[in-house]
Structures are given as C-alpha cells and as structure tokens.
Ligand SMILES: Nc1ncnc2c1ncn2[C@@H]1O[C@H](COP(=O)(O)OP(=O)(O)OP(=O)(O)O)[C@@H](O)[C@H]1O
Ligand SMILES: Nc1ncnc2c1ncn2[C@@H]1O[C@H](COP(=O)(O)OP(=O)(O)OP(=O)(O)O)[C@@H](O)[C@H]1O
Ligand SMILES: [Mg+2]
Ligand SMILES: [Mg+2]
Ligand SMILES: [Mg+2]
C-alpha cells in the first residue's frame with residue numbers, strides 16, 4: 267500500500283484483503299492497544315466493577331470542513347468531542363469506538379494524518395480506541411471523511427448530573443472564552459477573505475470535570491459542553507429541560523478581542539458560535555466558590571468565571587444584562603447558520 | 609415540522625431549535641425509552657454487575673444503497689448489524705448508540721420511516737437505543753443517509769471467544785444459506801435488469817448466539833458474522849488469525865437456487881457475497897453436535913450445518929472440496945466488487 271501518494275478506492279471498503287491491509291497499516295498502527303489488537307468483530311474488556319455505580323454512553327458524528335484547521339483536525343476533534351459528552355455527565359471516560367466513512371479517491375496520506383492525530387489525542391487523554399469500522403463510498407457520495415466516535419464511561423456512586431436539575435438561585439459557571447472554535451473554522455474556510463490568529467479550543471475536558479465533581483459534590487447540578495449552537499443553545503437547553511429562567515451578565519463573558527472582531531465581520535453573535543473545549547456548569551450557590559477554584563486550578567479552566575444565575579421563569583427564557591445596563595433575550599441560534607462546524 | 613412532505617435542511621443539523629425539533633419528532637418518538645428520554649449529552653445506566661464478567665463494544669457505519677430493500681432498510685440493518693457484532697463475541701447486547709449523517713434535502717418522511725424501522729428492530733431485539741447524534745451536510749456531500757450504530761454488551765464469566773482460537777480438528781458450522789443479503793441488494797439496484805424473490809436475511813442473531821454459548825460451553829471457540837466479503841472473507845480471517853487452514857465441502861453449503869442463478873448472471877461467487885443474518889462458528893469436535901442441535905432449535909439457525917473442519921496449514925489457506933470431487937483455494941474477495949452492500 268502506497269501511503270505516501272496512494273488513494274482510497276472502493277476495495278478498501280469491501281471487506282477483503284485491501285480492507286484488512288488499510289486497517290492494519292493506517293488504523294491499528296495509529297491507535298494500537300491491547301483491546302483493538304484482539305482483531306475481533308467486537309472489543310472485550312473487564313466490566314468496571316463499581317458497586318452502586320453507573321455507566322454512560324455518548325456518540326457524535328463529525329462532518330467538519332475543512333478537515334484540518336488551526337488547533338486540530340477532524341480526528342482530534344472526534345476524540346475530544348465524545349470524551350467531552352461522556353465527561354460532562356460526570357463520568358470517567360473508559361473506551362472509544364470509531365467509525366470512518368471515506369470518499370473514494372481520498373488521499374491515504376491524509377487518512378494516515380487523521381488516524382495518527384486521533385491516536386495521539388486518545389493516548390493523551392488516556393482513553394483507548396478499542397474497536398472500529400471503515401466504509402468507503404463512491405467519489406461524490408461523501409466529502410472526504412466523516413468520523414463517528416462513541417464513548418463509554420463510568421459514574422462514581424452518587425454522581426447524578428442532569429440537565430433538569432437547575433433550580434432558581436443556582437450559579438452558572440463557564441470554563442473559559444467563547445467562540446474560539448467556530449471562528450477558527452470560519453476563518454480557515456478560504457472564501458471568507460480574512461485570517462485571524464484564533465485557534466480552535468478543541469480539548470478533552472475529562473480531567474477538568476473530574477476535579478469539578480470532586481470539589482462540588484452534590485452541589486454540582488449539571489455540566490454541558492456548548493458545541494453547535496454555542497453558549498446560547500446550551501443555556502436554552504438547560505432552561506427548557508429544568509423549566510427555569512437563566513440570567514447572565516454580558517460583562518462577565520470572556521470573549522477574545524479577535525473573536526469579537528471576526529464575529530462582527532461575519533455578522534455572527536459569539537453566543538451562537540460553537541466551542542469544543544469549554545463547558546458550562548450549574549452549581550448550588552454554596553458550592554460555587556469551591557467548584558470555581560477547582561476549575562481555575564486546571565489548565566483548561568484557568569479563565570473560569572461565574573456568568574449568571576438561575577431564576578424562576580415559566581417561559582424558560584435566557585436573558586442577558588448588557589454592558590450598557592439594558593437587557594435582552596438570548597435566543598437559540600438566530601441569523602446565519604454555521605454548517606459543518608464539528 | 610411538515611414530516612409528510614418536508615425536507616431536511618442545514619438548520620436541522622445546526623444545534624438550534626430546528627435540530628431539537630427534528631430529534632423530538634422523528635427520533636425520540638421512534639426510539640422512546642427511559643435512557644434516551646434523559647435528553648442529556650450522554651445516556652446513563654446501571655453498571656452491569658457481573659462479578660468476573662467482561663464487556664464488549666462494537667461499531668459499524670452503514671452506507672448501503674438503496675436505503676430501502678427487500679427484507680429491510682438501512683435502519684433495521686444498522687440495528688441488526690451491530691447487535692450481531694456484539695453477539696458473535698458471545699455477549700448479551702445491552703444498549704445501542706446511533707449517529708445519523710443526513711444529506712440536505714432528504715425527505716423527512718423517509719427519515720421517519722427509517723427511524724421507525726430502527727425503533728421497531730431495537731424493540732424486537734430488546735436492545736434500546738439510548739443516545740444519538742444528528743448531523744446534516746450540504747446537498748451532494750453525502751448520499752441520503754449514513755448511520756453508525758455502536759453497541760455494548762456483557763459477557764458471562766468464562767465466555768472467551770476469539771478469532772485466534774481455532775485448532776486443527778475443530779468443526780466449522782454455518783447457521784444457514786449464504787448470499788441472500790448481497791443478492792437482494794444487487795437485485796434491487798435498478799440498473800441490473802433482473803428481479804428475484806430473494807430477500808435480505810438481515811436479522812438480530814443474539815438469541816441464537818446465547819443458545820450456542822449455553823450449549824457449547826468452553827467447546828465453542830469463536831463465532832463471526834460473514835458480512836462484507838462473504839463467507840470466504842470470514843473463513844480467511846479466522847484461518848489467518850488462528851494460523852490454521854480450513855477445509856470446507858462445497859456440497860455442504862446451503863445456497864438457495866435463486867441465489868445461485870443470480871450470482872451466475874452477475875458473475876459473482878456466492879462465497880464472496882455478504883450476509884446479514886448468518887454466522888459461522890468454530891467448535892471442538894466433541895461439542896459440535898450439541899451446538900448444532902441448539903442452532904437448529906432457533907428460528908434463525910433451523911438450516912444450520914457443519915460445512916468443514918480446521919486443519920493444520922502454515923499458509924493459512926482455506927480450501928474447498930468441490931462437488932465434482934476436486935479442490936480449490938477459497939480466496940478473499942476476487943473479481944467484481946460489491947460496493948455499499950451494508
Ligand atoms: N477505522 C478503524 N480503526 C480501527 N480498527 C478498525 C477500523 N476499521 C475496522 N477496524 C477493525 O478491523 C476489524 C475488522 O472490521 P470489520 O468492519 O471488517 O468487521 P465487521 O464489523 O465484523 O464487518 P462489517 O463491517 O462488514 O459488518 C475489527 O477488529 C475492527 O475493530
Ligand atoms: N438521531 C438521534 N436519535 C436519538 N437521539 C438523538 C439523535 N440525535 C440527537 N439525539 C439526542 O438529542 C440530544 C442532543 O444531541 P446533540 O447532538 O445536540 O448533543 P451534543 O452531542 O451534546 O452536541 P454536539 O453534537 O453539537 O456535540 C442528546 O440527548 C442526543 O442523545
Ligand atoms: Mg462482524
Ligand atoms: Mg457532542
Ligand atoms: Mg465493521
């Protein structure tokens with residue numbers, strides 16, 4: 267197999283010798299671990315014996331374009347994204363499964379670059395890729411590569427976070443600046459005619475969440491990663507699920523000056539722009555200080571801040587006190603869409 | 609949302625209100641269960657406490673065309689396919705995660721039909737879909753719908769099946785006729801100019817495998833579902849992984865007359881054609897009769913037969929004694945490819 271200049275063809279997805287060779291040379295190598303090396307139709311591993319504990323499962327397809335962007339690529343993003351959905355449930359991520367849909371003609375060298383990046387991200391996170399699948403579709407029937415990652419994790423006894431647990435008086439925390447991922451992607455789409463120094467915030471948040479779970483105890487109500495739809499969508503989801511209102515302060519929101527500038531140019535509201543390495547948490551007022559301190563002690567939560575509070579509101583509105591002292595409703599995604607941002 | 613005549617647009621994948629509505633009206637409805645209804649970024653469930661037991665995880669993308677075919681559709685196939693990869697490991701399937709990649713413009717009515725079919729297949733199997741994801745890509749950047757399903761399951765203590773456990777003297781069992789799925793798909797691709805009454809064998813095999821595990825005990829060495837690449841690929845995989853040879857008898861192979869005829873017309877070898885409701889098992893000679901009886905007692909194993917035996921062979925060849933008394937090597941997929949068969 268000529269990884270340097272070869273291309274994926276339909277035989278790589280047909281289940282014959284070429285498929286086996288592609289998997290061996292590109293994926294098994296990049297992800298190498300004892301479970302994947304079993305080479306069976308499924309990976310087997312010990313049942314995590316946590317008396318009274320629970321498990322979680324999360325899945326995400328990744329269809330981002332471009333495939334390579336400042337701060338990451340579809341491979342690292344696919345690892346981080348699914349680890350984060352497991353982690354914001356308060357769980358310790360255990361294993362990942364990956365599924366590739368590859369377009370005929372896709373360069374093997376790019377596939378290898380993506381696989382290597384996934385392997386690196388999974389090793390850095392300590393969450394092995396234990397099983398996988400590779401399908402190939404005809405030229406023009408996909409767009410390069412799509413990757414679905416599925417993760418499982420273990421919840422310690424007593425950890426029960428859920429989007430319906432926010433109550434009036436709770437404090438809303440945010441782990442850092444918003445809009446970085448979305449702006450980095452938009453900027454790297456050639457036709458936009460501008461460049462910024464902004465890189466994606468794509469990162470695995472499970473160490474940060476573990477510290478928050480430890481510090482917050484039962485005072486930690488829920489966590490969520492504000493991906494597609496941005497902070498606005500996430501706050502609206504929480505308000506709807508918990509049947510409460512949320513009021514945040516514009517002044518409190520950490521947004522990089524370059525992100526503000528890029529959003530102005532693009533006619534976007536940073537509140538609607540996707541993040542891939544940030545989280546929102548809702549905590550009881552009494553636990554806010556401890557959780558915030560734990561967040562700030564983690565490299566990925568250094569700039570964590572309290573951005574608002576949960577209030578009573580039958581309409582489940584999210585409101586923002588603006589820097590000029592006024593107020594406005596923060597709605598779900600409005601205006602321009604940002605397709606294929608993750 | 610106009611499910612009857614509406615179409616998927618990019619906003620359905622953007623993470624805003626339209627995404628939430630699509631998920632509520634099409635997916636949550638079709639898959640409804642207590643875990644999915646949590647509505648969080650991940651589904652939480654009890655740790656299956658099996659002292660000394662293990663778990664398995666398997667994933668498959670499904671890119672089949674056409675989406676609807678005799679005997680099933682991409683939705684039921686995606687449920688069966690992943691349940692089968694969990695089941696042939698000897699495990700009891702527990703939960704599924706699903707990820708959809710949908711092309712802009714795809715009819716909502718077709719999406720609902722597929723989701724309903726998945727819901728039905730998952731309920732019939734007793735394996736709930738507990739979490740999901742939905743992404744939308746621009747028109748022309750995918751082909752209708754791609755679905756990745758990931759499954760987890762539990763292995764009882766002592767069950768340790770693996771592709772490397774075949775030994776000379778072991779018997780090779782097959783659960784029923786080969787080639788049905790592949791021929792049904794090829795026949796339903798309009799441009800082939802022929803029709804057969806053959807329907808896909810797509811089915812969930814976990815009840816059959818549970819009966820085999822119970823009957824075979826430690827005499828059951830491994831099971832595998834001969835999907836892409838057909839029986840030929842599966843036998844070659846086993847021979848390679850176990851470093852043995854395999855000899856099968858052509859006479860013993862159950863193949864429907866219509867499948868033979870269709871394969872002749874298409875220039876295909878039934879041994880290379882995909883199956884979606886069959887399995888191959890390797891068992892110690894002493895356990896063969898008991899396992900075969902257990903298979904035949906299950907509706908999906910009624911036509912189970914012994915097709916050959918494991919032999920010593922450094923080259924890991926798969927050989928077939930032909931009906932005329934001759935012999936030939938059964939190689940991995942040769943000749944024409946059958947793209948997007950699952
Ligand atoms: N992208 C990948 N990364 C890592 N491992 C992979 C990848 N694709 C396939 N594999 C591994 O290769 C082996 C063969 O996979 P394959 O998909 O052919 O098996 P299967 O699911 O039983 O067959 P089918 O997909 O036809 O149903 C499995 O062990 C699988 O985990
Ligand atoms: N096709 C689907 N079937 C069933 N449930 C789905 C489906 N798509 C999404 N869901 C459910 O809808 C909720 C929202 O999913 P969503 O993908 O928006 O969350 P996320 O993964 O946290 O965000 P993102 O995908 O932007 O990273 C989750 O509870 C998810 O399980
Ligand atoms: Mg299989
Ligand atoms: Mg996600
Ligand atoms: Mg597979």
Ligand SMILES: [Mg+2]
Nearest residue numbers: 351491493649
């Ligand atoms: Mg999330």
Ligand SMILES: [Mg+2]
Nearest residue numbers: 668689693835
């Ligand atoms: Mg499979």
Ligand SMILES: [Mg+2]
Nearest residue numbers: 325326741742
């Ligand atoms: Mg998702």
